[in-house]
Amino acid sequence: MSQKLMDKKYLIITERIANKYSRCKKAKYACVLVLKDINCEREVLIYYTTNGLECRNKKCLRINQESGKNYKNCNTKHAEQRIVELFEADKLFYKNKRYKIKLYINSEPCLECALAIMRLQPQLEKVVIKRTREVNLEGLKLLKKEGINIQEY
Numbered sequence: 001m002s003q004k005l006m007d008k009k010y011l012i013i014t015e016r017i018a019n020k021y022s023r024c025k026k027a028k029y030a031c032v033l034v035l036k037d038i039n040c041e042r043e044v045l046i047y048y049t050t051n052g053l054e055c056r057n058k059k060c061l062r063i064n065q066e067s068g069k070n071y072k073n074c075n076t077k078h079a080e081q082r083i084v085e086l087f088e089a090d091k092l093f094y095k096n097k098r099y100k101i102k103l104y105i106n107s108e109p110c111l112e113c114a115l116a117i118m119r120l121q122p123q124l125e126k127v128v129i130k131r132t133r134e135v136n137l138e139g140l141k142l143l144k145k146e147g148i149n150i151q152e153y
Helices: 005-020 077-091 109-116 138-145
Strands: 030-037 043-050 098-103 124-129 150-152
Touching: 005 030, 005 043, 005 098, 005 124, 030 077, 043 077, 077 109, 098 138, 109 124, 109 138, 124 138
Parallel strands: 098 124, 124 150
Antiparallel strands: 030 043, 030 098
16 A cells, blocks of 8 residues: 555544544544654554543633634643653653654644654654645744655645
């Protein structure tokens, strides 16, 4: 299977995870982390997570606010922040030069999430994003400025 088809497959998986597991009342986001063993080129989906895990019984403070703004009012971690924290806690793969990381996100990352994603360097091979909006592109711009390989679909 070509890399482009694999990327699209992982984005579909990311979208399904977001729709099934995110509890956010405003928007459903997910992030998938795939590791590639550089010795054999094999890819394995290691982690997936969503936003809104803390939202189960809490009132959303952003529900009526403009999308892409006022994230400080959000009482949950974003999917990208959560996945970086999960990976950093993993003693087997974290900072193991044998593995490269591919990150799949079903929307553009906010600025705070972009800063978290940058912590995955130098293992980060690319970030694949499903473009969904034209607001709050600061995170995407920062990743591009820092030279991170971005694939947009």
